[in-house]
Amino acid sequence: MSRAALLLLADGRFPAGGYAHSGGVEAAVAHNAVHDIHSLEAFCRGRLHTTGLTTAGLAAAAAAGCDPLLLDDAADARTPVPALRAVARKLGRQMMRAARATFPSAELDRLAAERPQGAHQPIVQGVAARAAGLTPRDAACAAAYEAVGGPATAAVRLLSLDPLAASWLLARLSTEADAVAANAAGAAARVETEGPDALPSASSPLLDITAEQHAAWTVRLFAS
Amino acid sequence: MHLDHPVTMPHRHTYSAEPLRADGSPRAFRVGLGGPVGSGKTACVAALCRTLRDRLSLAVVTNDIYTREDAEFLLREAVLPPERITAVETGACPHTAIRDDISANLEAVEHFDETLDPLDLVLVESGGDNLTATFSKGLVDVQIFVIDVSSGDDIPRKGGPGITTADLLVVNKTDLAPYVGADLATMAADAERQRGDLPVVFTSLTSDDGIREIADWITGHLARWRAKAAA
Numbered sequence: 019m020s021r022a023a024l025l026l027l028a029d030g031r032f033p034a035g036g037y038a039h040s041g042g043v044e045a046a047v048a049h050n051a052v053h054d055i056h057s058l059e060a061f062c063r064g065r066l067h068t069t070g071l072t073t074a075g076l077a078a079a080a081a082a083g084c085d086p087l088l089l090d091d092a093a094d095a096r097t098p099v100p101a102l103r104a105v106a107r108k109l110g111r112q113m114m115r116a117a118r119a120t121f122p123s124a125e126l127d128r129l130a131a132e133r134p135q136g137a138h139q140p141i142v143q144g145v146a147a148r149a150a151g152l153t154p155r156d157a158a159c160a161a162a163y164e165a166v167g168g169p170a171t172a173a174v175r176l177l178s179l180d181p182l183a184a185s186w187l188l189a190r191l192s193t194e195a196d197a198v199a200a201n202a203a204g205a206a207a208r209v210e211t212e213g214p215d216a217l218p219s220a221s222s223p224l225l226d227i228t229a230e231q232h233a234a235w236t237v238r239l240f241a242s
Numbered sequence: 243m244h245l246d247h248p249v250t251m252p253h254r255h256t257y258s259a260e261p262l263r264a265d266g267s268p269r270a271f272r273v274g275l276g277g278p279v280g281s282g283k284t285a286c287v288a289a290l291c292r293t294l295r296d297r298l299s300l301a302v303v304t305n306d307i308y309t310r311e312d313a314e315f316l317l318r319e320a321v322l323p324p325e326r327i328t329a330v331e332t333g334a335c336p337h338t339a340i341r342d343d344i345s346a347n348l349e350a351v352e353h354f355d356e357t358l359d360p361l362d363l364v365l366v367e368s369g370g371d372n373l374t375a376t377f378s379k380g381l382v383d384v385q386i387f388v389i390d391v392s393s394g395d396d397i398p399r400k401g402g403p404g405i406t407t408a409d410l411l412v413v414n415k416t417d418l419a420p421y422v423g424a425d426l427a428t429m430a431a432d433a434e435r436q437r438g439d440l441p442v443v444f445t446s447l448t449s450d451d452g453i454r455e456i457a458d459w460i461t462g463h464l465a466r467w468r469a470k471a472a473a
């Protein structure tokens with residue numbers, strides 16, 4: 019297993035389309051729910067323990083070798099609003115392209131063939147982690163980190179926040195992100211015996227509602 | 243045109259830069275248009291569509307920075323039917339979308355390749371950016387950089403990757419030169435110094451047939467690219 023492969027997969031510069039998405043922070047900024055570094059921290063913490071935990075579980079299960087199509091259905095069930103399902107599949111397609119070029123594998127090829135319109139992004143991320151020889155825990159960690167790293171970067175652009183303060187915030191959240199990843203990986207280990215219901219299904223209704231509204235905006239910087 | 247040598251990249255699973263798609267059928271030729279905000283990129287795209295649409299099957303991808311204005315302008319002007327125009331969002335980073343992470347743009351152009359058959363040419367307009375923004379060779383086959391005379395006639399002298407490396411440099415709005423005191427001869431000399439043998443054209447896209455030279459340049463490249471792909 020290569021540590022560097024995990025850094026590559028989790029890097030915001032991995033060319034899989036993430037830079038154009040704010041993880042809901044653009045809508046939160048518009049509602050003034052996020053307006054400074056402290057409100058951004060609260061937003062990120064909330065996202066980490068809801069969407070972050072859920073996507074980390076899916077990514078870990080995919081990395082553990084669970085049936086990605088079953089997991090894809092489980093992801094749909096955990097993503098109630100159409101806007102976010104569409105985003106997850108679009109990012110899944112983009113992640114698939116980058117992953118197949120970076121970590122070629124028969125499992126990625128098979129999933130691409132079976133879900134030509136894209137599987138949910140965390141599933142693709144998990145299968146990519148597996149192709150890279152990474153563990154379920156690694157995949158969960160990448161997903162959990164992304165759940166906060168994406169919004170933090172977007173908020174820096176939207177609010178002209180101090181990027182050093184944003185890095186400080188991410189460092190403060192890193193212990194919690196590790197714990198979320200460990201939880202998610204633990205749940206993923208039970209999928210074999212208990213089925214996908216063992217996976218976390220935490221959600222954030224406000225993120226769902228504002229994502230649906232954001233998708234209808236005519237003027238916006240971020241795709242979601 | 244192999245941008246990746248088949249021996250060094252035996253397992254490459256994306257075919258974005260190859261002239262053939264995964265199923266062996268040819269894809270459309272892709273032209274990128276970059277340059278600062280307001281230089282005339284959208285005007286250029288609109289004029290190209292009007293001039294070429296009767297001869298070629300066309301589609302356009304816009305990369306607006308925070309609106310859908312370019313796409314909406316093209317729709318309003320009805321230069322192409324709506325299913326041939328799409329906008330990509332760039333998260334406040336237009337250069338990322340055309341250079342560092344081209345996945346959203348590739349999705350858009352490949353969607354056109356799949357849904358519009360036959361398709362000859364896709365124009366990808368970058369969101370207006372600074373002078374360093376260039377297109378990835380994984381996204382487009384050739385790129386055009388559009389500047390204009392009214393933003394300062396010293397821009398060609400300043401250079402930057404867009405000015406120096408674009409396959410075609412367009413210096414637009416020559417009709418405004420007398421009003422803004424732009425010295426076209428100096429601009430031409432500076433551009434040549436920066437670009438060596440690479441071509442430069444001076445245009446006024448608001449005048450009749452001002453697009454002619456650019457259209458001819460594109461169709462010439464398209465013909466050569468096809469001949470090479472077929473060889």
Ligand SMILES: Nc1nc2c(ncn2[C@@H]2O[C@H](COP(=O)(O)OP(=O)(O)O)[C@@H](O)[C@H]2O)c(=O)[nH]1
Nearest residue numbers: 279280281282283284285370414415446447448
């Ligand atoms: N005078 C003059 N105006 C032009 C010319 N080309 C474009 N424009 C105008 O310049 C403005 C910006 O053009 P646009 O194509 O939207 O620029 P973009 O931001 O590069 O896409 C518009 O009002 C155009 O009508 C030209 O050759 N001469």
Ligand SMILES: [Mg+2]
Nearest residue numbers: 283284312367
């Ligand atoms: Mg434009």
